[in-house]
Amino acid sequence: MEKIAVISDIHGNIPALESVLADINSKNIRRIICLGDIVGKGPQSSMAIKMIEKHCESVVRGNWDDFFPKPQESAVIKWHQNQVTKEQMNYLKELPFSVEFMMSGKLVRMFHASPRSEYERIRPGDPLERRLSMFENTELTQNISENREADVVCYGDIHDAFQQHIKGKTLCNAGSVGNPLDLTQASYAILEGEYGQQENGVFSIQLVRVPYDIDLSIQLAREAEMPELQEYIQELTTAQYRGLKNRADNRHPQ
């Protein structure tokens, strides 16, 4: 049996990322997949890219990773863009949309938000049809088994960890490492099963919460003179989103 750690939505929060990586390491898990949104929101986008590049075997592109290398109007986003190097912008540009593999007879697919876009937000309480659409094959997904749809989908984006079974399929959200909006502890998932195996076998998904030094994260943001500090402090200390819940909020991308 093999274990794979799935992390997502780091958002430049290094104390949270370090705590999660330490927990993964303490469990002797060597394979880590990142579901995107490495940058923005928190003060240390550059360090976040450096650490993700070093520790993760696969990384997919989030909405922040997609718009980050492009010119932006917002002064806040420009501040975050100025934290990273040109090489790191190129790294973000080259990230793939999804990853896929077989595990214990299940086709496991991972992407940031939906199989159609890094910007399409799907929540656990959305209508059945919308949640079922998460398993569809699209032009953007890898489709390693031709017309076969995914049995397990693991994603990020909503900063809200959950796992649910829908008509024989499993939908899992790894939550957010650096900007959780459900509990004020860093979140990640562990998949366990027989990697690469076509035949059915034992398979599990575990959602893990890791406490981290929130005061240090706030101190680092303050020292960096990061814009929208109060909104950031509020999100880290209360897990309450600063923008409008239940709709895509372009002014405050999640």
Ligand SMILES: [Mn+2]
């Ligand atoms: Mn995000």
